[in-house]
Amino acid sequence: MSFVLNAVGARAAGLSGVQVACADDPTALFSNPACLGYTATANTMSVAITPMSWGRSQISAAAAFGMGNEFQLGVGIVGFNAGTVTRRDALGTELGTSRIWQGYGSLAFSYLFSKQSSVGSALRLLGTTAPDPAQSGIGTALDVGYITSLLDRATVGITIQNLGVMNIGSERFALPWLLRLGVCTRIPFETHSREVVSPTLATADTVVIESIEGILLGMEAHLRAKATTPTIVCGIDAVIHKLFAVRTGIAMYGDSNGVPRLFPGSQLSGGISLSLPNGMRFDYALARGQTTVLLHTLSIVAAFN
Secondary structure (H helix, E strand, O other), X not given: OHHHXXXXXXXXXXXXXXXXXXXXXXXXXXXXXXXXXXXXXXXXEEEEEEEOOOOOEEEEEEEEEEOOOOEEEEEEEEEEXXXXXXXEOOOOOEEEXXXXXXXXXXXXXXXXXXXXXXXXXXXXXXXXXXXXXXXXXXXXXXXXXXXXXXXOOEEEEEEEEEEXXXXXXXXXXXXXXEXXXXXXXXXXXXXXXXXXXXXXXXXXXXXXXXXXXXXXXXXXXXXXXXXXXXXXXXXXXXXXXOOEEEEEEEEEEEEEOOEEEEOOOXXXXXXXXXXXXXXXXXXXXXXXXXXXXXXXXXXXXXEXX
């Protein structure tokens, strides 16, 4: 079940998983459900696909719904095609092939209890199917997250994921938990201010307006179950034009063949994003992470009302 550690969506993949403090679409429920409270108020949905080697693939769909000013609800599903196996009888005669599927569904919510802070939680129901019933099973897990603003200059997020167990056949084992701590800040290319006059108090306040164009800088520390050292990942998302952005991510520190080192080469990614005037966004990423080969991921994010 290590696929539950995979990044979900092209934006997350393009930033090498840097999402805990800066997720901005429904896939937030897969990384830090508290980020749902920081997404746009409009209802949004996202679908993504990642083809993999040996006939495998990962697909996902997620949606977020505003439930007032403070509550946000998210639902999502991730399916992992783990490949095919050849079935044989006791004499070794081929009986055909069967496909192995793994996946989970998530139900998440977030509560924005101040203008700067949000908490969230997601419940996961996991399942795996195989030709042999002894290799099929179900499980449950819980994700818990928190995000807050730091002096209006940055956001800080923390989450722990996959707190649960999996039952496969007659065996039960703990899922690979993942602790993530991240910080991000956005540097706009331009800012300007204007005065806003209160119609009732006749007082004027100065409001600073930042341009859509800018650079988002993010850094995360990932510590997973049984890891010998945490992995430090850095991500950059540059909005060059309101309709176009480029992004990249890299592991700055982590495990390399059992030895902690700088730039271990375990995670490296890049991607682009195209936003349309109607609120639809296309994301593409080319990333290396859980596997040694480069993986392509395509996502579509759209708003609906």
